[in-house]
Amino acid sequence: MEFSPFNNVIKLCLQGMSLEENNKPDEAAGLFMQAWEEATNDHEKFLAAHYVSRHQKTVSEKLKWLETALENALKINDDTVKSALPSLYANIAQCYEDSGNAEKAKENSELALELKNNPSDKGPFYHGTKADLQVGDVLTAGGNSNYKSEFKMNHIYFTALVNGAGLAAALAKGDGKERVYIVEPTGNYENDPNLTDKKFPGNPTRSYRSESPLKIIGEAAEWVRPGTEELQKFREKLEDSKGEIIN
Missing domain, CATH: 1.25.40.10 (Tetratricopeptide repeat domain)
Structure with missing residues (x-):
């Protein structure tokens, strides 16, 4: 359903x-x-x-x-x-x-x-950003947040929903082109606790995080881009965040 x-x-x-x-x-x-x-x-x-x-x-x-x-x-x-x-x-x-x-x-x-410790979701998985990357590159934890540069990220985040990754790309800091990369986890991953069970049981957004790198294996060409009003609402939520919803 x-x-x-x-x-x-x-x-x-x-x-x-x-x-x-x-x-x-x-x-x-x-x-x-x-x-x-x-x-x-x-x-x-x-x-x-x-x-x-x-x-x-x-x-x-x-x-x-x-x-x-x-x-x-x-x-x-x-x-x-x-x-x-x-x-x-x-x-x-x-x-x-x-x-x-x-x-x-x-x-x-x-x-x-x-x-x-063993999510059933096998993807495909996506990561949205404005960074210009190539197939074979790896994304690793420990860098600055895409959304708030003052935060160091303990995990690398990804989703099985291409439109969710597209939203992440639209929200990311920077002036670069919005990119949605197809990624492959190289280690264990877990449901994103910032979203899982917060309102609906489970993980309806199919959002995950990992301490291990993500390998870029391709790039998605099409996704539904959020409207201006919807994007502004998400930006306001991120501005009010103290890091708990993005790290």
């Missing part, structure tokens, strides 16, 4: 999250339950159950809804959903720990760690 704000279940979840942010948890819980009741496929049921679980009053009820979310997630062969599994298993582990079941807590914690 394509992630779309026009999908009614996703729309209800978005409205519920807005109510959460405005400190209206009971109203939010009602919308999440409505989303569950209107869900018609595994993806919608996975999303709705995830949000319903957050508003349960007891550990046993929270565990029931988390396991319902997991049950539906496991039926879906989609990297944006698979990326939610580490968080789901970690939350389930916490429920078992809180209820005194150390064996089940350990089992689920180990699953969470294994999946976190």
Whole structure:
């Protein structure tokens, strides 16, 4: 299922999250339950159950809804959903720990760690920048941020969505041409924690980071460039950042 704000279940979840942010948890819980009741496929049921679980009053009820979310997630062969599994298993582990079941807590914690360290997404991957690079060059961590030159980057970031890399290129500092390179990770990589599970479970933007270099293996010719207004909103967010969303 394509992630779309026009999908009614996703729309209800978005409205519920807005109510959460405005400190209206009971109203939010009602919308999440409505989303569950209107869900018609595994993806919608996975999303709705995830949000319903957050508003349960007891550990046993929270565990029931988390396991319902997991049950539906496991039926879906989609990297944006698979990326939610580490968080789901970690939350389930916490429920078992809180209820005194150390064996089940350990089992689920180990699953969470294994999946976190082995993302299922195999790309292709992209990196957006204004730097003029060549096939065979490598991108390494430790340089200055593309967005705030005062920050040193501990990781190198990339995405499996070409339009996401195009946005990164548009936001990058400098006057050079916007470039989107096709890259190949040379070591382990993980879901970008600045985005993963912040709002929707998993990694719907398919964004990753690595401490190991990325090798440039090609260049993308086409992507959807963001509009002026959209670009300005992202620039304002970066200006307000103290580094936590870009490093």
